[in-house]
Amino acid sequence: MTSAANVLELKRISRRFGGIQALTDIDLEIRAGEVHCLAGENGSGKSTLIKIISGVKSPEPGGRIVIDGQPCAHLSAAESILRGIQVIYQDLSLFPNLTVAENIAIAQHHRLGLVKWSAIRRKADEAMRQLGIQLDPDAYVADLPIAQRQLVAICRAMAADARLVIMDEPTASLTRHEVDALLSLTRQMKSRGIAVMFVSHRLDEVLEVSDRVTVLRNGEKLGTFDAAGMTDSTLGELMIGRSISYETQSFKHPQVPVVLAVEGLTRDGDFQDISLRVRWGEILGITGRLGSGRTEFALSLFGMNPADDGRITVDGHELALRHTTREAIAAGIAYVPEDRLTLGLAMRHSIADNLLLTTLKDIAGPTGLIPDGRRIERACFWIEALGIKAPQSENPVGTLSGGNQQRVVLAKWLATKPRLLILDSPTVGVDIGAKDGIYAAIRELASEGIAVIVISDEIPEVFYHTHRVMVMQHGRMTGEVAPADGSEIQLRRTVNA
DSSP states (O other), rough: OOTTEEEEEEEEEEEEEEEEEEEEEEEEETTTTTEEEEOTTTTTSSSHHHHHHHHSSOTTTTTTEEETTTOOOSHHHHHHHHHTTTOTTTOOOOOSEEEEEEHHHHTOGGGGGOOOOHHHHHHHHHHHHHOOOOOTTTTBGSOHHHHHHHHHHHHHHHHHHOOEEEEETTTTTTOOOHHHHHHHHHHOOOOOOOOTEOOOOHHHHHHOOSEEEEETTTTTTEEEEESSOHHHHHHHHHSSSSSSOOOOOSSOOSSSOOOEEEEEEEEEETTTEEEEEEETTOOEEOOOTSSSSSSHHHHTTTSSSSEEEEEEEEEEEEEETOOOOOHHHHHEEEEOOOOOIIIOOOTBBBBHHHHHHHHHHHOOOSSSSOOOHHHHHHHHHHHTTTTOOOOOTTTTTGGGOOOHHHOOOHHHHHHOOSEEEEEESSSTTTTTHHHHHHHEEEEEEEEEETTEEOOOOOOHHHHHOOOOEEEETTEEEEEEEOOGGGOHHHHHHHOOO
């Protein structure tokens, strides 16, 4: 007998893709007015379960889906929406050629095929007011940074009446202020009886807003637990089956040569008078709120947004102030972008093609053609070197989990043998287990002499996984903390000062 209090009930949900068992006999209940966290590593089955709930994929025979007490024999994507299920997918699924307002109000009905622009504008404004954010409704989504595109996707889900809202990594690119607004809205939906399924790798946010947590591991349900009293470390151990230690890093060779020296670097409107040094084998963290100028500074180092004034020196050789990306790569600078889905990877191409993209000339034969044997050999080398979990190197890179995609991006740039590696938000959308692997890879690179800059707004990430942290606010460096001699609280205070 289905409880009337359950918005969604799943029974014996299984799904197989070829030889891979993605889900096995999953039972799940989502109550009206409940915030329910779905937790698990990348590859644990979370995305597959969400696609089944939203009607994108079908469960194996024998599975049962009940929405508001009504069994769904053949749940399609359209029927799922009609029954009040709204999903904010991790890849956002926005229309880049449409405006903010058009994306938010895309589900508006129009009589006789006519577009009521006033209704679209009102609907978009209402959704933005609910979140307490301000976006230009006439701006094209293609022109927005990733953080604002994320907000558009969230507003679009809020604009539709929903019985269940599924949020898949909704806060990955938001500032703390925007996260607080979203969590506040989540609580408002809960008070109105709307159910929310919250999926996030930021476990502190999960526990801050959730009533219950269901943990998946290897496609199986480990259990459903009350969030009250649970810590992020306990939840992390449930997800990956082992404990993760948090220890600060200290730089033991302060007199080694300087790889990168920046003096008075300025780009009008983005950042002013930036000076810093990064030494051989040092990991420098740069943190600050989104909009502080962190990414703009990184792009100037990489030659994508040339600076207006200042000096950049790599291994004692000064770069032209308005150097190009090609010149930056030749000087030994590699950049792993924040938005790996659109800037870091060619998602439809094979893993091998993505791995070798930066070194095609190096592996090409005398005729300019690339021998297939050499291509496969080099791809397999990097797959093994970075522990990329890939059944075949010819599979599309888009089939990999977020953590493995990030490793492909790392490998692509490591193949250029960089002197300086810039990592912009290297673990966005990556689960706790995969994060640990990426941090280990970064430490290994530093031990081999590569200078590394890690840019992140996650305080624990830069505090526990870099040697030194510089704080950026309003386009300026405003503070510095050495984790081995400071505290996480001190760093948070410096960021929020």
